[in-house]
Amino acid sequence: MSDLLTADAPPKDSRRWLALVVMLFAQLMVVLDSTVVNIAMPQAQAALHITDANRQWMLTAYTLTFGGLLLLGGRIADYVGRKRVFLVGLVGFALASALGGLAQNEGMLFGARALQGAFGAILAPASLSLITVTFTDVKERARAFGMLGAISGVGAAIGLVMGGWLTQDFSWRWCLFVNIIMAVVAFVAAVPLLHESKAHGNTRYDIPGAILATAGLASVVYGFTNAAKPGQGWGASETLLFLIGGGLALVAFVLVEARVSNPLLPLRVIWNGNRGGSYAASVFMGAGMFGMFMFFTYYFQQSLGYSPLKTGLLYLPFTGALIVTAGAVSPLLPRIGPRILMTYGALVAAGGLFWLTQLKLDSSYAGMILPSMVLMAHGMGCVFVPLANTALTGVSEHDAGVASAMVNTTQQIGGSLGVALLNTFFTTATATYVTAHKATLGVVQANVLGAIHGYNVAFMVSAFLLVAAAVIIFALIRKDPEHEGAVSGAPVDRPVVHVG
Secondary structure, three states, rough: OOOOOOOOOOOOOOOOOHHHHHHHHHHHHHHHHHHHHHHHHHHHHHHHHHHOOOOOHHHHHHHHHHHHHHHHHHHHHHHHOOOHHHHHHHHHHHHHHHHHHOOHHHHHHHHHHHHHHHHHHHHHHHHHHHHHHOOOOOHHOOOOHHHHHHHHHHHHHHHHHHHHHHHHHHHOOOHHHHHHHHHHHHHHHHHHHHHOOOOOOOOOOOOOHHHHHHHHHHHHHHHHHHHOOOOOOOOOOOHHHHHHHHHHHHHHHHHHHOOOOOOOOOHHHHHHHOOOHHHHHHHHHHHHHHHHHHHHHHHHHHOHHHHHHHHHHHHHHHHHHHHHHHHHHHHHHHHHHHHHHHHHHHHHHHHHHHOOOOOOOOOHHHHHHHHHHHOOOOOOOHHHHHHHHOOOOOOOHHHHHHHHHHHHHHHHHHHHHHHHHHHHHHHHHHHHHHHOOOOOOOOOHHHHHHHHHHHHHHHHHHHHHHHHHHHHHHHHHHOOHHHHOOOOOOOOOOOOOOOO
């Protein structure tokens, strides 16, 4: 969300709480989309004959464009008009969902998911900006954002169950079609209830920055994906070309941001130790969390043969533990400070993933999977709540919108890179195991156990990603944001934890 708010914000409207319902409904749609599609991945992969190396694009095509364009989307909403962009975002998201639901091949599905992410990148910040300008009273705004946080948590749980139900009783395609219905309802309600507002003054866009950031990240993800393809690997020329090209594009992005007068990401926002540490930790935490959900989905449905609905229900303890932990951590933060809480949380979550490296085909859900899920949720809750505060450590009001939006951006980017990287480790480990054991175990048994071995390797890498997050937190985050003049009452994009 951009940091520019206008003096022409609408006066206090007696229907503002009804307007809030519309904004929250739109946010619910964006949150649902992540968890609903996660559950449907195995069925979509089978229906469209998507390879294991490419299946991660069902997630990363969305998270890449969403995360890569989120900051630009906030600028567009503020400059063009928040209500107008909100409505455009709803229509675009619905059309992209329809395209994905009608997909006849993997390219069509991946393209639709990328379009969903692009429209989500303007819809989400437009919704947050509208909340900020609609609720000018500090207490009312805090209450509105509190409801937004609740919707994000509850929405993730609803999406898991809804995704299982739609996939099992209808089709994986309905996990995308359902967005059309929700978008139409939100659009019809938004037209009479929402007021228009926009920023004035400097309204130039940093298009080169947005292109370089998104293209660079997409190139790195493609490099990871190519490394998982048969006959390629990490040393293949095509893999190296995309990895090096993506890295150079990201370096160019930093250089551009240092020179342009209206940067998408003012570098002063990330140079502060607390803020920079928060964003880096968010990338690594997002990478570990998104990957974990993708592999659990395949483990439950393909290795254990569970139904999509049962898979969704088995995820609910994770969401519940995350919500409970977030509520418990909030009052502890002023007394303990972010550094201890976040370091502890990252290490606990990593411990849950290390535990999963012992996962077997006959592992008990109650004895192993459930406790590890609860551990991870508890740890992540201890990280994400303080992270929202440290992201605003010492930031000026002028940069508050960008600083807070970076939490969601880095989480999505981390998810994109993490899912691609972990899927490559999984695919490579599985193929190596099958090649080594098919003569003694037989092809069928080698494939079954090879997948379990691949999950173990992927969980191991995920655990090390969270350990890296803990090291970054301990090294860079020093003080409680309360003592560094964090902005009070500034527009804050509350972090939304998208599950998968």
